[in-house]
Amino acid sequence: MPVSLVTTLALMSLTTAQGDTSNTADALRIEIEAMRAAYDVSGLAVSIVDGDAVVLSEGFGAYDSGLVSERTQCGLFSATKALTAFTLADLAEDGAIDLDAPLGSVLPDSPEDWRDIPLWRLYNHTSGIAMIVNQEAFGAIAEDPEGDNAAIYEVVRTQPLDFEPGAHSRYQQSGYAIAEMIAEARLGQTWPALVAHHLTGPAGAADTVYGPLSDGSKTVPMIASAGGYLTTAADMAALFQALNAERIMDRTALTDRLSDPRYIQDGYGLGLIINEVNGEVTLGHRGGGARANLRYAPNSGVGVMACTDQVGNRELTIHVADMVMNALLTGEAPRPHIASLLYASDDATAGTLVRLFEAEWSDSDTRYGFGGAEAVINAMGYDRLADSPDEARMLFELNARTYPDSANVWDSLADAQLALGEDAAALESMRRALDLQPGNPYFQGRVAEHAPD
Template sequence: MYRTLAAALLCALFATPSASARDVPPDLASQLNSQLQANRERYGIAGQAVLVAHNGQVLYQGASGERDPATHAPATVDTIFAAQSMAKLLTSTLVMQLVDQGKVDLDAPASRYVPALPSTWHAIHVRDFLNHSSGIGEYYDRVDNRWVSKGYTGVAPDLAAALKVAGSAPMQFATGSRVQYTQANYLVLTALLETHYGKPYPAIARERILQPLRMTSTSWGAASVPAQRAAVPYIGKDGQLQPANEDPWPHYGWGHADLQTTVGDMNRFLQALATGKLVRTATLEALWQPQTLTGGGSNFFSTGWDTTRSDGYTQVGHDGGTRVRARLAYKGTLASGYWVFVYLTNGSARNAWSSTLVESTMAVAAPGEFPHAALSERLTGYALTGDSSSESSLRAWLSENSGIASNELERAINATGYAIRNNLGNRPALKVFALNTALYPTSANAWDSLAECHAALGEKETADRLYAKSKGLAKTSP
């Protein structure tokens, strides 16, 4: 079951003179319907809803599968999914608004705005809490499949107690030296917002984001969702779907988790950001730059947004575990054009990476704009169904039409091999790693990845031989 927008939207888009618009296939709705079905079959997705937009125009909305497999209730584009940690995008945006207004300095200690923070955190900057580079500990542990704060039978009863629990834990690393994704970081930001506005976090988010954007299907906590619209969360175990049976997060944790939303609402949110309705676009573009870590390298979180740079695009967004992801992609500046991709599911038998799901839609919507996504999708198809004839055509495409520079192609194929290994298993991935060694026979890294895959399959003799080959090539490489 699929619902798509009128063809008039596509016609309007084609009037746009950008390369991105010209790259959109004329039968996009049919192609994306097929892609959703392929993803369901590949990964065992229970139910899903997808939205693709370009420069403010929705090109596609579709849904398939079941929002509740137990009752066979179908998923629709109006189904409300548990988006979990995508809640952090709202919190980050609320903080960025204060930065944009000159009321918060990201490079000032968070204790300037939240004096009651644990004393050991008083020198940690706001930016480090946003970017998960603070080094602080967590406010709970997983005990008997439940979240339990130290000293309590469950999670801490309120925000102050939760911060105290996290503050009593030893620092995990020197602030700013590396990244460790920690929910407690966003408790600090929740406290900052509540201190500044003098009201509870949900009220702040509703007043400043949800109500102005008419995000009427977005809330927190499964109990807030009408049963007839709720997608029941599932999880994969031994290749089979089973109910997730997740504990609800405490109300004070809604700044980091338990978001419930639809593809349409997430599109409204990302469109508002891209057009400067929530934060000035110049501010966003500055804040979506990578943080340089003192331990070397860059942080892949930029003001809390999961950020990658690929194919000339800055791609920002967030996931909600393996089930959901929202992504905004722009080249250079937001004014030069942008894409929105929202992919929501209620779980898959294989716990497929949400980034893989989003990239499968990018590959269909604009393969020329996102060649790395197109490569991933082609290699996944080859891994599952490819034979000698399909390998021949794949090789020809890789050498002539992939759109990826030859000096990047080996690494891109290798990365896709690992994604396939995680999402579909070792045997399909083996074909991709073997193809890479055939294309790059002098690459020590390609042979090492192939050896690792054989080892994971329990084929020790073959793995040892290939590891030896890899080591030999590494010694002779300049």
């Protein structure tokens, strides 16, 4: 890596001593650029805000369209839901939307088994309403220039619930289409117009727009609350500042609304993934296969957004946002993800990667963060499974040693063992996975398939 831990710590200590965000920006900029190179991502835009100060708002490298600047637009994809959450909180605070209203009262022709579902369940994926985007009918609606949320509603209203409301949280978009249709009908404005009025307008974020409308590819907004927004690093910095300055709504009310445990199930709230960093709640969403990630800590006023146009980005935006949040909320030096060390290694053999990982894992003074490392190692293993199953097995075994309570790592190890003809060992790994998740039908099926008669 091009910067030492001593250098980084020095930069951070200067920040503490001088109260100057420029040193924090320097430390973060160095680490972000090093991570971008290690992850082999060509272009990245990042905005970071701490209170009323913009710590960093700039581009790194280039997209396919050219050099990235703080004014270069990038897609938010499903991270759009964070914009929806902020807008929704303000609408609810104004009394324009009643999140507790049952669907029967706001959608009079709704099916009988929908009528008692509160509106908020449409936003946290617990309504049980049937999935739409994996149905053939959705493709026809999406391609129709006049296709809209009402057309989606007409499809799903005839279908049974996928599950009892509140029994599960299953990520899907049907609820957003219906909630958006309800809001637009009751308030007399399109969802993009509501976002502009309640969020991006007060923030002065004029380049944050619903993409299909901006490029003319579709004249009717559809599920604009769930995805499709474009933004820039400069706009997101302005948005975080507006939230902190309470130009959107009272920040305590925003925090209370969006972190209300009534609305949270399986770590997901009103269009937001809820995490905790250093004892503080952080709100946000990712999207586009990790092409975008947005995180906001409302109590401290720390916000970060990272986006790229690169599909194969190895979750760089996730790891950058985690690094920034941890650094600013703990006051410690920025700690890049352990994946940075592994991806940057000149020797990419499994044995070398295992040794690098375990050396840092066992070092109490390691400069790396390990959040989500299980998924990184798992992905590295599957990258090698077809051509080098023995290498894949080494990486899956590392995961099993490091995360022995994860059913998924044992299931992955079984795949490598099967590829190597180690059927008995594979069955034992499958049984370990099933022991950890005894009710999982997938693991039950695998054990039944491979167990001897």
